[in-house]
Every structure is written in C-alpha cells, then in structure tokens.
Amino acid sequence: MTKRFGPFAGREWIALLILGLLLFVVFPTTLDVFRLNLVGKYLTYAFVAMGLVLCWGYGGILSLGQGVFFGLGGYCMAMFLKLEASTPEATKIQSTPGIPDFMDWNQVTALPWWWEPFHSLPLTLILVIAVPVFFAFVIGLAMFKRRVGGVYFAIITQAIAAILTILIIGQQGYTGGVNGITDLRTLLGWDIRTDDAKFVLYFVNGGLLIACLLIGQGIRISKFGRLMIAIRDKEDRVRFSGYDVANFKIFIFCMAAAFSAIGGAMFALQVGFMSPSFVGIVPSIEMVIFCAVGGRLSLFGAIYGALLVNAAKTTFSESFPELWLFAMGGLFIAVVMAFPNGLAGVLHKHIEPRIYRLFGGLRGSGTTGAVSSPHAAE
Amino acid sequence: MNAAILANQVPDPLQKEFILTVERLTVSFDGFKAVNDLSLYVDEHEIRVIIGPNGAGKTTVLDLICGRTKATEGTIKFRDKELTTMREHEIVHAGVGRKFQNPSIYEELTVFENLELSFPRGRSVFGALAFRRDAEVRDKIEEIASLVFLKDSLQTEAAILSHGQKQWLEIGMLLIQSPELLMLDEPVAGMSVAERLKTAELLNNIIHNQSVIVIEHDMKFVEDIAHRVTVMHQGKILSEGSMDHVKHDPKVVEVYLGH
Amino acid sequence: MIGDYTIGEFTSILAMQGFAGLILFSVFVLMALGLAIIFGQMGVINMAHGEFMILGAYVTYFCSQFFSAYLPGLFSIYFFIAMALAFCASFGLGILVEWGMIRFLYKRPLDTLLATWGLSLILQQFYRSVFGAREVGVTLPEWMLGAVNLTDIIEIPINGLFVMGLTIIITVAVYLIMFRSGWGKQVRAVMQNRVMAGAVGINTKMVDRITFGLGCGIAGIAGSAFTMIGSTGPTAGQLYIVDTFLVVVFGGAASLLGTIASAFTISQAQSTMEFFMSGSMAKVLTLLTVVGILMLRPQGLFTLNIRR
Ligand SMILES: Nc1ncnc2c1ncn2[C@@H]1O[C@H](COP(=O)(O)OP(=O)(O)OP(=O)(O)O)[C@@H](O)[C@H]1O
Ligand SMILES: [Mg+2]
Numbered sequence: 001m002t003k004r005f006g007p008f009a010g011r012e013w014i015a016l017l018i019l020g021l022l023l024f025v026v027f028p029t030t031l032d033v034f035r036l037n038l039v040g041k042y043l044t045y046a047f048v049a050m051g052l053v054l055c056w057g058y059g060g061i062l063s064l065g066q067g068v069f070f071g072l073g074g075y076c077m078a079m080f081l082k083l084e085a086s087t088p089e090a091t092k093i094q095s096t097p098g099i100p101d102f103m104d105w106n107q108v109t110a111l112p113w114w115w116e117p118f119h120s121l122p123l124t125l126i127l128v129i130a131v132p133v134f135f136a137f138v139i140g141l142a143m144f145k146r147r148v149g150g151v152y153f154a155i156i157t158q159a160i161a162a163i164l165t166i167l168i169i170g171q172q173g174y175t176g177g178v179n180g181i182t183d184l185r186t187l188l189g190w191d192i193r194t195d196d197a198k199f200v201l202y203f204v205n206g207g208l209l210i211a212c213l214l215i216g217q218g219i220r221i222s223k224f225g226r227l228m229i230a231i232r233d234k235e236d237r238v239r240f241s242g243y244d245v246a247n248f249k250i251f252i253f254c255m256a257a258a259f260s261a262i263g264g265a266m267f268a269l270q271v272g273f274m275s276p277s278f279v280g281i282v283p284s285i286e287m288v289i290f291c292a293v294g295g296r297l298s299l300f301g302a303i304y305g306a307l308l309v310n311a312a313k314t315t316f317s318e319s320f321p322e323l324w325l326f327a328m329g330g331l332f333i334a335v336v337m338a339f340p341n342g343l344a345g346v347l348h349k350h351i352e353p354r355i356y357r358l359f360g361g362l363r364g365s366g367t368t369g370a371v372s373s374p375h376a377a378e
Numbered sequence: 379m380n381a382a383i384l385a386n387q388v389p390d391p392l393q394k395e396f397i398l399t400v401e402r403l404t405v406s407f408d409g410f411k412a413v414n415d416l417s418l419y420v421d422e423h424e425i426r427v428i429i430g431p432n433g434a435g436k437t438t439v440l441d442l443i444c445g446r447t448k449a450t451e452g453t454i455k456f457r458d459k460e461l462t463t464m465r466e467h468e469i470v471h472a473g474v475g476r477k478f479q480n481p482s483i484y485e486e487l488t489v490f491e492n493l494e495l496s497f498p499r500g501r502s503v504f505g506a507l508a509f510r511r512d513a514e515v516r517d518k519i520e521e522i523a524s525l526v527f528l529k530d531s532l533q534t535e536a537a538i539l540s541h542g543q544k545q546w547l548e549i550g551m552l553l554i555q556s557p558e559l560l561m562l563d564e565p566v567a568g569m570s571v572a573e574r575l576k577t578a579e580l581l582n583n584i585i586h587n588q589s590v591i592v593i594e595h596d597m598k599f600v601e602d603i604a605h606r607v608t609v610m611h612q613g614k615i616l617s618e619g620s621m622d623h624v625k626h627d628p629k630v631v632e633v634y635l636g637h
Numbered sequence: 638m639i640g641d642y643t644i645g646e647f648t649s650i651l652a653m654q655g656f657a658g659l660i661l662f663s664v665f666v667l668m669a670l671g672l673a674i675i676f677g678q679m680g681v682i683n684m685a686h687g688e689f690m691i692l693g694a695y696v697t698y699f700c701s702q703f704f705s706a707y708l709p710g711l712f713s714i715y716f717f718i719a720m721a722l723a724f725c726a727s728f729g730l731g732i733l734v735e736w737g738m739i740r741f742l743y744k745r746p747l748d749t750l751l752a753t754w755g756l757s758l759i760l761q762q763f764y765r766s767v768f769g770a771r772e773v774g775v776t777l778p779e780w781m782l783g784a785v786n787l788t789d790i791i792e793i794p795i796n797g798l799f800v801m802g803l804t805i806i807i808t809v810a811v812y813l814i815m816f817r818s819g820w821g822k823q824v825r826a827v828m829q830n831r832v833m834a835g836a837v838g839i840n841t842k843m844v845d846r847i848t849f850g851l852g853c854g855i856a857g858i859a860g861s862a863f864t865m866i867g868s869t870g871p872t873a874g875q876l877y878i879v880d881t882f883l884v885v886v887f888g889g890a891a892s893l894l895g896t897i898a899s900a901f902t903i904s905q906a907q908s909t910m911e912f913f914m915s916g917s918m919a920k921v922l923t924l925l926t927v928v929g930i931l932m933l934r935p936q937g938l939f940t941l942n943i944r945r
Contacts, residue, residue, distance in 0.1 A: 332755025
C-alpha cells in the first residue's frame with residue numbers, strides 16, 4: 001500500500017502542484033486570451049476524460065456515449081444563455097419576438113414547455129447535472145441490473161449517441177438543428193464574449209476541474225475505488241461478498257455523466273455555442289482516446305491526455321488536415337497495442353525511475369495505488 | 379434403500395434444528411437435469427461433505443443455494459428464509475458464504491485489501507464511500523489472516539500468492555463475513571499434503587461457529603473432516619451417512635470410489 | 638403484398654415502400670453476415686467493418702472503369718469479376734489486419750473495439766487521399782437498368798432484384814460454410830473450446846485468421862453489391878456500422894437466422910415508418926425501439942444459457 005498524506009500519495013501531491021502551476025500560473029501568464037480560451041475549451045474535455053477514468057479505467061465499463069452527457073450538459077447551459085439573449089427587445093424583428101431565433105426561422109411560434117425551466121439560472125445549474133445524470137441512471141439501471149456489460153454496453157451507448165444526434169438535427173425548430181444553439185451573449189447580463197470574461201471563465205473552469213479531480217480521487221482512494229477494481233477483476237466474487245454490484249456500476253456511470261455534463265456546460269460558456277457535433281458517435285469515441293492517451297487509470301493523465309490530443313488536433317488540422325485522421329487512428333491503435341496505460345504508464349514505468357535514480361535515495365513512495373493491468377476489464 | 383436413508387432424516391416439522399433444508403430441488407438446463415429432485419438437510423455446526431464423480435451436479439447444488447443459478451423447482455430454506463427467491467447479495471447478508479471451485483480472489487489487490495472488501499460493513503454504495511479503515515476492521519483482518527496462515531503476507535499482492543495460499547485467502551474472505559453456513563467448493567484442490575492437513579485443522583477450528591458444506595474429491599481429506607458424507611451421482615443423491623457407511627455402500631463403490 | 642387493382646394506389650405505394658425496405662434489408666443482411674461471423678463466432682468487435690465494405694465498393698468501381706475503357710465487350714459481365722476481386726481484396730486485407738493486430742487482442746474485446754476504430758479512421762483517410770473525397774458511382778451494364786412493371790404503378794428495379802438475389806445466394810453460402818462444412822465445425826470447435834480444439838489437432842491460429850478474413854471478404858461483397866444501388870464515398874461505411882451492430886446484437890449474436898430476422902424487422906420497420914414521418918424521425922424511432930428492447934430483454938435476444 002502507498003503511503004498517503006491526506007487524499008494523495010507523495011508523488012501525487014507533486015503532480016497536483018505541477019498541474020496547479022500549469023493551469024493557474026503558466027498558461028494564464030504565457031498565453032494570450034485567445035489561446036487561453038482554447039486551452040479552456042480543451043480542458044472541458046478533461047472532465048469527460050476523468051469520468052472515463054472512473055468508469056472505464058476503474059470500473060471496466062466502456063461508454064461510447066459520453067458525448068451524450070457532455071451534450072446534454074452543454075445544451076442545458078446553452079438553452080439558458082440563449083433565452084437570455086432572446087429578449088423581446090433583442091428579437092423584435094422576428095415574427096414571434098421573445099423566442100430563440102432558430103425557432104422563429106422554423107415557424108415555431110411559442111416556446112416549448114421544456115424550455116421554460118431554463119429561464120432561471122439556479123434551475124439551469126441544477127438541470128445541467130440532473131438531466132444527464134437522470135439519463136445515465138436510467139441507462140445504467142436498465143443495463144447493469146440485467147448484467148449487460150462489456151461490448152454490448154459499449155455498442156448500446158454508441159447507438160444512444162447516434163439517436164440523440166439524429167434527434168437534435170431532425171428537430172431543428174426546437175434544438176437549433178445541425179448548427180446548434182449559437183450566438184450566446186450574456187450570463188445574467190455579464191457579457192461572456194469579452195476577453196475579461198473569457199479570462200475569468202478559464203479560472204472558473206480550472207477550479208471546477210480541480211474540484212472534480214478531488215472528488216474523483218476521493219472515490220478512487222475510498223473502499224469504493226478498490227471495489228471497482230475488484231468488480232473489474234472478479235465480479236462474481238464481489239457479488240458473493242454481499243454487494244449489489246449493479247448499484248456500484250450505476251453510481252460510477254452517473255458520476256462520469258455528471259463530470260461530462262459539467263464539462264459540457266463550461267464548454268457552452270467558454271466557446272459560446274453548443275452543437276450536435278459534440279454529441280455523436282465520433283466525438284464520443286474521441287473522448288475515450290483522450291482518456292486512453294493520458295492513461296486510463298490516472299485522473300491526472302486524463303487531463304493531460306485531453307490537453308495534448310486536442311492541441312495536436314488543432315495544430316494538425318491547421319497545417320496538415322489530411323494527416324490528422326491518420327494520426328488519430330494511429331493513436332487508437334498505439335494506446336491499445338503498445339501503451340495500454342497511456343502517458344501515465346510511460347511516466348511511471350520509464351521516466352520516474354530515472355528521476356529517482358538521479359536524485360538517489362529520496363524515496364518512499366515509488367509505487368502507486370495505480371494498478372498494473374487494465375486488461376482485466378472484460 | 380434410498381427410502382430408508384431418507385426416512386431417518388426427514389425432519390420433524392416441529393423441530394427446527396436444521397440450518398439448511400433443501401427439498402425436491404431440481405434445475406434443468408434446456409432439458410438436462412443437472413440436479414434432479416434432490417433433498418438435503420444440514421445440521422447446525424455440522425461439516426457435511428458432498429462427493430461424487432465429475433459432472434454429478436455438486437457445484438450446481440452450491441450455485442443453487444447461493445443464488446447463482448435459479449432453481450426450476452423445489453425449495454431451499456436457510457433457517458426460516460426461503461433462498462430461491464432471494465438475490466445473491468441478500469443471500470450473503472442472510473449468512474451464507476461461498477467459495478468457488480477456482481480460487482476467486484482479487485489478484486490486483488493486496489491480501490489486506492481482499493479481506494477488507496469482504497468485511498461486512500459498508501456494503502452499500504454510500505457505505506463504501508464512507509467506509510473507514512478503523513481499529514475494528516484492522517483487528518478483525520489480522521485475526522482472520524492468522525487463522526488462514528496469511529499473517530505475514532498481508533501487504534502482498536494477491537496475484538503472487540501460491541495456489542494454496544489463494545485458496546486460504548478465499549476461505550479467509552468468507553470467514554471475515556462470519557457466515558453461519560460456509561460452502562466450500564474443492565478447497566484443497568492443488569494443495570500440498572502439508573497444506574491439506576493445515577486446511578483440515580482450520581476447518582475443524584472454525585466449526586464451533588458455523589456449519590460447513592464442503593465439496594471434495596480428496597478422500598483422505600474427506601475422512602479427516604467429514605461428520606457426514608453425501609454422495610451425488612447424475613444430479614441425485616446416491617448415498618448418505620457417515621464416511622464408513624458410504625465407503626462400504628456398493629453403489630458408491632461402483633460409480634465413484636472404484637474397486 | 639403485390640399490388641391489387643381494386644385497392645389501388647395506396648397498396649401499391651405500400652408495396653413499393655416494402656420493396657425499398659427489402660433492398661435496405663439486403664444491405665443490412667450482407668453487412669451483418671460478415672459481422673455475425675466475426676462478432677458472433679469469434680467475439681471480435683470490428684469497427685472497421687464498414688471500411689472493408691467500402692474497399693469492395695471501390696474495387697467494383699475501378700473494375701467498371703477498367704472494363705468500360707479496355708474491355709467494353711465484356712462489360713455486361715464485369716460485375717461478377719468485380720465481386721470476386723472485391724472479395725479477394727477485403728479477404729486479403731482482413732488476413733493482414735488479423736495478423737498485425739487482432740490476434741494480440743482476442744482476450745480484450747473492448748480494446749479490439751478501440752483499435753479497429755482507429756483502423757477505420759486510417760482506412761477512411763486512406764480512401765480519401767487516394768481515391769478522393771468525391772462520391773463515385775458505377776455504370777451499370779445495360780441489362781441491369783430498367784425495371785419490371787408488375788402493375789401500372791408498381792415498378793421493381795432490376796438492380797434491386799439482382800441485389801436481393803445475390804443476398805439470398807450469399808446467405809445460403811455462408812450458412813453452408815459455417816454450419817454444414819467440416820471447416821465450419823472447426824471454427825465452432827475453436828470458438829467453444831480453444832484448448833481442446835488445439836489438442837485434437839486443429840490449427841486454431843489459422844482458423845482465427847481465415848474466419849476473420851472470411852467475414853471481411855463478405856463485407857467486400859456487400860460493398861460490391863452496394864454499388865448497384867448507391868454511390869460510394871470514403872466515409873459511407875461508417876454510416877452503417879452502428880445499425881449493423883444493432884442488427885447483429887438484436888438478432889442474437891451467434892445465430893444466423895436471428896441476424897436475418899432482425900435485419901428484416903429493422904429494415905421493414907424503418908422503411909414503413911419513413912412513409913409516415915420524416916426519415917430522421919423514422920430512424921430515431923427504430924433505433925430507440927431496438928435499444929429499448931435490448932435494454933428490457935437482453936437475455937432473450939443474445940445471452941446463451943451457459944455458465945459464465
Ligand atoms: N449453467 C449451465 N448450463 C448448462 N449446463 C450446466 C450449467 N451448469 C452446470 N451444467 C452442467 O451440469 C452438470 C453438473 O455440473 P457440476 O459443475 O455441478 O458438476 P460437479 O459435480 O461440480 O463436477 P466437478 O467434480 O467436475 O466439479 C455438468 O454436466 C454441467 O455441464
Ligand atoms: Mg464442481
């Protein structure tokens with residue numbers, strides 16, 4: 001067992017320190033607001049990736065539908081912002097003033113009832129989490145209680161991502177269709193498009209990220225965390241030790257959904273729009289790769305994975321768009337075949353020992369709670 | 379003959395001394411009856427050994443008792459609880475513990491953590507989140523660990539234990555739940571002679587608190603521990619009684635022990 | 638089903654819709670057959686299945702170009718040659734992929750899923766870089782054009798009929814190979830008990846490789862047939878992959894008949910609903926129903942009653 005001081009082991013405190021410095025000192029001081037906003041956008045995916053560490057890395061539950069929860073969270077936020085931007089004065093040229101512009105374009109003449117709660121910010125903030133978690137709960141309840149898991153679960157979550165995308169695109173009068181909900185302006189009168197706002201939102205985002213990291217770490221080091229490893233390894237043994245295994249899976253899946261939803265909401269706030277292109281099959285499976293690149297068993301890794309893959313994506317698609325898919329495909333294959341524990345694994349196995357050797361002796365916590373083999377996940 | 383055996387153990391309904399009462403238990407897999415109209419009565423503090431040829435349905439009986447397989451017909455009463463309608467974890471909560479045929483432990487966790495996860499507290503989601511490793515837990519784990527000869531390996535990763543140690547660990551994981559009925563599927567398979575003796579001693583030590591059902595092929599071991607022996611064949615009970623009795627039952631000799 | 642003069646137009650439209658559903662059914666079956674072998678028999682999730690299909694489609698397209706340019710005399714039968722080549726190409730690529738990737742991942746189905754997804758991205762981009770992003774369509778030989786007029790209103794296009802006929806032939810062939818030949822017996826033996834199969838002298842590695850290749854080859858034929866009724870682009874395969882997986886899972890992964898029945902149900906449901914509502918809503922409803930049923934009754938549809 002690792003020696004822990006509070007929630008983290010020694011080396012994890014260092015990792016937290018480095019992460020904190022990077023997010024709150026290095027990036028804000030070296031990047032211009034445009035780039036900082038971009039980093040903030042990447043970090044919203046880190047929420048999803050951390051959720052995947054919990055449910056895929058630890059629980060062995062591969063969800064290929066995390067985009068659904070990211071999207072639902074994002075749409076909830078975007079709906080609030082859109083309503084705020086659609087005051088009767090701002091939309092008086094429409095044939096029905098006071099409703100979002102895309103509704104008007106699609107001959108919708110009244111706000112649908114399910115948009116109403118999003119007039120209120122507190123209610124919206126609750127719904128940002130509650131709606132995705134509710135969906136995750138229903139899916140989890142249906143699947144895990146009947147012991148559906150593994151590839152069936154993956155395929156069904158993927159199908160759900162496909163369904164939601166088609167639905168959003170098909171119902172454009174209510175959802176904004178393929179363009180999504182765009183032209184978001186203010187949050188309680190505070191213009192979110194200004195540089196100052198983007199700067200502030202970046203820090204809010206970073207703060208939430210650290211909060212989620214702490215929650216995730218709390219789960220990881222609790223008996224719950226060890227139970228997840230046990231379930232991934234020998235589900236039956238856990239059941240015959242008196243646990244209702246399905247409940248644990250449902251909980252961790254809901255937790256992952258909640259993380260994704262927070263990411264989605266922060267995305268809508270920082271980027272200023274939300275569209276179905278962050279919901280479907282392709283974005284959902286890309287989110288898995290963020291997690292896998294960072295290391296499916298490392299919460300810190302998930303954050304770096306999300307940052308690096310997205311930064312690479314931006315660079316590549318600016319300069320060699322045709323190479324990006326090759327790189328992405330290669331990444332999928334590489335993390336599965338060669339680096340199953342991602343960057344965190346490489347760091348742990350190859351780089352850390354060298355550092356230790358360099359500083360000689362300064363030892364004590366060479367091992368982590370991190371577990372060697374991710375393959376036990378069926 | 380069979381009737382005679384049954385006659386002297388059909389329970390007097392007024393007298394509730396059996397910890398486990400299995401009656402007319404049948405399970406059929408697509409028409410194949412792996413367990414066929416089987417009745418079994420286990421006393422408090424009894425060590426019952428079930429023997430029988432491969433495929434006789436021994437493991438299936440344990441599966442049925444612990445809820446892993448659903449019975450097609452029949453009843454399983456544990457004290458006054460009907461187990462056939464309960465879910466697996468509820469059966470465990472009722473006080474039934476089960477060891478699997480292949481050692482089933484969490485290879486990626488340490489011996490300590492393996493035992494800790496089996497400690498009967500914090501079994502709900504939020505209970506597990508709030509679970510604290512306090513003195514009570516630690517003491518109990520150490521007590522059990524010394525009982526199953528693993529006191530010195532508490533911080534060892536379970537994967538690198540020897541096969542025999544894994545079997546012990548799994549037994550320890552059951553003991554820490556303090557079940558009233560312990561079911562062990564081939565607990566000494568793959569153990570050395572010395573280890574077998576230790577295991578027999580272990581079982582004889584714990585018997586003061588619980589009843590045990592053991593499935594075993596090793597006749598020497600069976601002789602060491604059994605109070606009574608049940609011989610199964612093709613899903614049915616072939617013979618039942620003391621070790622001496624079944625050993626000399628011609629039917630048993632024919633199908634199982636050999637001449 | 639066949640139009641009735643007295644009931645008139647409505648019936649006819651319904652019949653036409655039903656026929657459209659049958660063509661969709663054929664595509665589903667052709668794609669699902671390959672998957673049913675790879676997933677149902679081997680338990681391997683091949684997310685690049687659609688790209689194997691597209692490979693077959695491109696091979697067919699190039700054959701049609703080649704024949705019309707150099708061998709116009711043989712153009713009327715080019716399709717059969719193209720189909721054989723499509724099978725070979727996809728089969729070959731399948732063998733290569735099994736050798737280079739899949740064989741390391743047999744015990745890790747979720748990882749296979751991710752790795753083959755990566756492969757599908759690479760193949761898509763490869764097609765785009767080599768063949769261009771544009772959708773291409775083949776020229777059909779004369780005899781495949783036109784339609785059979787069953788009534789004044791009901792027209793059954795010949796290429797559709799051809800694809801359906803092809804589907805039947807391939808289905809029967811797959812059935813014979815997998816369930817009636819000695820080789821099929823070997824495949825099932827390996828999948829049920831690898832160690833024992835190896836012990837009785839079956840070359841399990843070879844069986845794995847050929848089975849995977851066969852599944853991919855059938856996808857190639859599916860792609861070939863696909864060109865008869867639609868155009869081909871680098872990403873066309875991805876459009877069908879989730880649907881096809883649902884078809885296979887819905888039908889019960891290891892059962893050929895189940896796959897066909899579920900392909901029929903899903904395709905007919907979708908094309909009938911398309912008549913009453915927009916295409917996207919029809920698809921949403923179909924998928925939702927399938928997912929809903931799968932959530933409620935997984936055991937009846939795809940779990941076998943065996944000890945885990
Ligand atoms: N879930 C199941 N589905 C189908 N058949 C089963 C199932 N479970 C058990 N069987 C069959 O029931 C029979 C009895 O099996 P069981 O494992 O109970 O035998 P056993 O007495 O424990 O044998 P062994 O000494 O080899 O452990 C076997 O023929 C087995 O194949
Ligand atoms: Mg057995």
